[in-house]
Amino acid sequence: MNRYLDQYEDVILREIKAQFPDIAVDKLMEEYIKAGLILRENKRYYLNFPTLESLDSLELDQEIFVREASPVYQALLEQSFETELRNQINAAILVEKTDFARIKMTLSNYFYKVKQQYPLTEKQQELYDILGDVNPEYVLKYMTAFLLKFLKKDQLMQKCRDIFVDSLVVLGYIVQNEDGKYELAIDFDKERLTFYLA
Template identity: 25%
Template sequence: MHYFYSGEMPELLKNSNFEKLTDFLQEQPTVTLRQLKTVFPEKNFERFLDQMIQLGFVRREDRRYSLDFPIYEEKIPSVEILGLQEERLETADIVRVCYEVIETLKQRTYFFALTDKQRLPMYFEAGNQIRFYSVLYQRNSCALPVYFTNNREGRTEKNPLELQQLIGDVNEEYFFDQVEVILERSNKQRKIRESIFLKALLETQILQEETKQVMVPVISSEKESFGLELDSIPTFRLFCLLDYLMNKLGQESLTFLIKDEKEEKSH
């Protein structure tokens, strides 16, 4: 299964028994503790199970155990999500809509799973005054927001080796401070000195090799309206909408930058 969650990754998700238990409880929705212990004979399993209950992943009722979070098997068609004809979105800035969907999701608390039969894109964010967003299907993608999210969550093994060797565990705030300087110089067509920060931008195809110009979409942080009432759309449907937008773009991954217009004006 694939897990989608808001905020920091739940600590229990790192436990080797997490997926094993959720897979087991999906196949056998209501089981007793005795049945669980035959499958999970580990000494600390009951403590792990209690933590799963406390965090709302597992429900205990009438001495039986079952999963307590949604598991989806099928995506929702785009027309049902949008409540409008698909052609109306053709004229919209799809990257901007992706951003506004992400901003809506960031205001929510959620945890759900998707079966292996389907896939949905995930989103990642990193940066400072200039924020980097990536929307993609594979977490081991060569994208800076994914890299720094993996670092925050202690999942560096998912980082591409070339980025891990180049960036390592450099402080995230310091890294993007240096990146911001590079992007400012790129925008003004000034010479940029060699550094690991420049190499990282080239490696992740944020900058073009020869010209050092930005290759990905850059949009402002000011919201626009496309007639989509995103606040009223349930969380799972918003992820289905991201999937629809990625299909419209015909891409497996999308990285874009958000410039804070207020910060720009203050300078």
């Protein structure tokens, strides 16, 4: 409906109903009007939110409306954002690069989508099958504790199966070598205790 109103201005309710016969348009329009997304003036309906024309002040998770045919949309698809995850137990920081739609496989995207109850990608679903809907602070505590062991060693052995180690593998933070030991697969700034997932 948003696309329709974006393409055709000065539309009356009868025209909208004709375009969307399978939808309870009256009720939906009232909800959109109450939410401030659609404006009704003189029995005509208009979009009531600005379209994104520039990425200059765009922030991750900002609600926007952008025309798919615009050059801004293509630039948005290529835009990269940086997220930081910290916990209260240790000083480790996980820095991850992500996209605006949060499709890329990162821990930050996983936490965000689970919290917002958004659909998960196939890879994110794989992580969900391991972790489920879990407290981010709890996960970070155990993941960073394992990652910080790389301060002393280049390879780590894990004797018992561990969901946090399995999750780090799925996320691409670590890989298991042919000897069964784990190695870092990302950059690690040992002075700043910061892990970088590009």
